[in-house]
Amino acid sequence: MRIGVIGTGTIAGAVVRGIAGDGHQITVSERSAAVSAELAGAFDTVSVAPNQTVLEQSDVIFLGLMAEAAPSILAPLVFRADQQVISFMAGIDPEQLQALVAPAQAAAVMMPFPGIARGGSAIMALGDIDLVKAIFGARNTVFALSDTAELDAYICAQAVLSPVARMVGDAADWLGTRVSDPAQGEAFLRMLVASSLADTGCTDLIEALNTPGGYNQRLRQHMEAAGQTGDLRSGLDGLLR
Ligand SMILES: NC(=O)c1ccc[n+]([C@@H]2O[C@H](COP(=O)([O-])OP(=O)(O)OC[C@H]3O[C@@H](n4cnc5c(N)ncnc54)[C@H](OP(=O)(O)O)[C@@H]3O)[C@@H](O)[C@H]2O)c1
Numbered sequence: 001m002r003i004g005v006i007g008t009g010t011i012a013g014a015v016v017r018g019i020a021g022d023g024h025q026i027t028v029s030e031r032s033a034a035v036s037a038e039l040a041g042a043f044d045t046v047s048v049a050p051n052q053t054v055l056e057q058s059d060v061i062f063l064g065l066m067a068e069a070a071p072s073i074l075a076p077l078v079f080r081a082d083q084q085v086i087s088f089m090a091g092i093d094p095e096q097l098q099a100l101v102a103p104a105q106a107a108a109v110m111m112p113f114p115g116i117a118r119g120g121s122a123i124m125a126l127g128d129i130d131l132v133k134a135i136f137g138a139r140n141t142v143f144a145l146s147d148t149a150e151l152d153a154y155i156c157a158q159a160v161l162s163p164v165a166r167m168v169g170d171a172a173d174w175l176g177t178r179v180s181d182p183a184q185g186e187a188f189l190r191m192l193v194a195s196s197l198a199d200t201g202c203t204d205l206i207e208a209l210n211t212p213g214g215y216n217q218r219l220r221q222h223m224e225a226a227g228q229t230g231d232l233r234s235g236l237d238g239l240l241r
Helices: 010-019 033-042 051-056 070-074 094-101 129-136 148-176 182-199 202-208 215-225 228-240
Strands: 002-006 025-029 046-049 060-063 084-087 105-111 122-127 141-145
Touching: 002 010, 002 051, 010 025, 010 033, 010 129, 025 033, 025 051, 033 046, 046 051, 060 094, 070 094, 084 094, 084 129, 094 105, 105 129, 105 148, 122 129, 122 148, 129 141, 141 148, 148 182, 148 228, 182 202, 215 228
Parallel strands: 002 025, 002 060, 025 046, 060 084, 084 105, 122 141
Antiparallel strands: 105 122
């Protein structure tokens, strides 16, 4: 495919790294000079151009702009009716996207994570799932959403990642003051949590770790009694509001 990227920042840079070896012709916007130059230097399938040239050289366009900046950046650009646009921008729904990129087709709103650069990443997407899978599905898992209400809920719920990292990090700090190799301690905890949840559903994992009086049961019950579950739900409700 001929793929263009407008807004080549943190997430779009990771996306490009993830697909740069797949034979696409990729043109990235010259703005975000450091990321764009690094991508073009690393991959001979990637070139750098001004925004309008990016569009002229591409059939599928990725938008990695900040949502609040997108209208003024996209307004002067001319899209073609035969182009398909995939947005990574949180806060812009498919209807708003369509208005920003007409006469091109707003094909999908997709939320990638930085891990997409190396594959094995979870991707949530609303819209043309076949197109998203055709580009990213070989090395990642695409989770199809049915409407904007689902997209909003998923965007809120995915924010559990940061508190989970905080919790694992706090446990690693606690462990690090008691062992000879703190880095190994953190690596152990990260692998334990990631691999356990990759293999097993949450309810099944909690049940498997529910030995009466065992360490896992006692710490979970301590955290629940401290209000952790209620805090999480009210935090998610707050995000959705
Ligand atoms: N970061 C994530 O993990 C993540 C995950 C999913 C979705 N998203 C969404 O992706 C979007 C970008 O997030 P990000 O974290 O990647 O932010 P970011 O690193 O700030 O990327 C935004 C990019 O837009 C560029 N830009 C600004 N003005 C431009 C213009 N006139 N023409 C072309 N490019 C321009 C910026 O370039 P300069 O650096 O030169 O200003 C910057 O590189 C956001 O809407 C966010 O919600 C992010």
